[in-house]
Amino acid sequence: MDKFDLKLDQAARAAWLSYVGGRTQDEIASQLGVSRPGVQRLLALARQEGLVKVHIDHPLSNCMVMSDAILKAFDLEFCDIVPADAQTTDNSSHYLAVAGAERLSRYIDRNDPLTLSLGTGRSVRATVEALSRVERPQHRFVSLVGNMARDGSSNRYDGVMVLADKTGGDRFLLPAPVVAGSVEEKHALLGQRLIQAVADVAKQAEAGFIGIGRIDRHATLFQDHFISEGELEELLELEAVGELLGWPMNQAGELIDCSTSQRVTSLPLAMLREQTLIGLAGGRDKGPAILASLRGGWLKGLVTDEHAARYIVDAGL
Amino acid sequence: MDKFDLKLDQAARAAWLSYVGGRTQDEIASQLGVSRPGVQRLLALARQEGLVKVHIDHPLSNCMVMSDAILKAFDLEFCDIVPADAQTTDNSSHYLAVAGAERLSRYIDRNDPLTLSLGTGRSVRATVEALSRVERPQHRFVSLVGNMARDGSSNRYDGVMVLADKTGGDRFLLPAPVVAGSVEEKHALLGQRLIQAVADVAKQAEAGFIGIGRIDRHATLFQDHFISEGELEELLELEAVGELLGWPMNQAGELIDCSTSQRVTSLPLAMLREQTLIGLAGGRDKGPAILASLRGGWLKGLVTDEHAARYIVDAGL
């Protein structure tokens, strides 16, 4: 019988009494006939040797495991993963919105004035709608990305609008399409005083809640006719897998310079490196885009679902 | 979605972060956006709802589970259970002796004078032999049970002798057979000044380490010819299942008054109710006897093995 095994025996006893039996270390000490610090060391040994197996018996357990892995792998401040929706009636789970709203309200609840920026997309929209109404007229909400369609119409229910309505805060909309019709149009737009003013506010934002877009035939950019079929193919050719605020990026999260990116009117991502960008996106299909955003280090926080998280953990770590 | 479920979700998250993730409650609090006491409550809820499953990955885990159950069921001060010996070379495991010696040394190591009483039997004998030598001349060791055979010979290696040799302490042997030849002989023996003196010392003992005997054809009492075949059958008739210091008892641990018990020379068990009697016995076959001793409430501590413990847990709780 090895001396080490004897110690491990004791460690197992101590661990059992502590974790299963719920005794205090003092009780264990007298039970085992060692000093209290001795028990301390035994418990440390037991944990170190992997004798102690803890299992959380709840659906969320998986999520937490992945959350932790992603958190560490990409150095995030937080990573919320909502469980897979059993009934997948609508592809974007309501859970995601609730979880996002949770994070969002952490900022909104504050009393001192706050500037918050928002991207576009279903997830962002659902998130702000899930937020409960609070009176915060001191806050400012600003678009990070244009909210005009190609035909010049504005979406009345942009995230910023909803949020400002709910809180009574100020709204700063970016009166521009996400992707301008041409490089010249883009420069013309960016030259406008109004747009520059909004951009200035956007730069002051402490945090931004943004969606994460995929680049494929189901991409919002394509579906909403911001990019043509030919431009989509160019993007795919250049191995674009996702976009943030309209800025396309490849698998590694590197921005892609191409005919599309040259017409994007949103603030350059690099300019937002300082602020806490929080990605909101879920679904297995969004996986590659989310992973790319993480690899690029663009995000400080992520709210996603089990499907996407699974993809990221399997493919990305 | 129920409000309670939401809370349970949070609790699961908190539990995961705490037990698996190893974060402090403060970290979890900021992670989850609740106050520190809030996390406290969530963790309490998670445990209460059985969300947290801890498993100690070590052979001793079983033993600890049973130990705890027995401890509580019979209100013992301690219950040590040694793992089943893989190689059952000799039926009495060496582990048992080591565990017993561990307990024994807890008393011996003390510096202020101590009076310790001992029973007979293989387990007791093995236990004192497993003890390491320490100089403790201030201690006194006394037999609780006669150490003479039927033919008048004394066992030179009685537990008391060994213990006194190892420590340099005083020895008080009981010069009598466990069971006298007749009631008259018993009274004659008990009338002797010497024996009375020894008995007086025994009563002063703080603790007693005693074996637990079975009552059947393999019983020590029978094998060593202290009781005849007829007397054995009488005991079995009266449903005796075990004995402590020669005193036979039934399944419920109640002492049995019969021709044998009337000739037992040991101190009446009731007289030892005040002192800490510690039972040393192992093996599946000893199970019923040990269980009876426990049920009778005679023991304050128990050192046994996995086999016997299994029997006790299965049959006795």
Next chain:
DNA sequence: ATCCTATCCGATCATTTGATCGATCGATGA
């Protein structure tokens, strides 16, 4: 035999945890 070294052990202190209490918020009913 003696000295050296390495390891282990226990006292002490900072941190973390658990529990209690008062306060506040919301709900319910008059």
Next chain:
DNA sequence: TCATCGATCGATCAAATGATCGGATAGGAT
């Protein structure tokens, strides 16, 4: 609409835990 009851929440304090340090002890080498 107001009052009252209940529940929940956070401040505070005691207990338990984890970590560091100095000292002791055992083993090994000279």
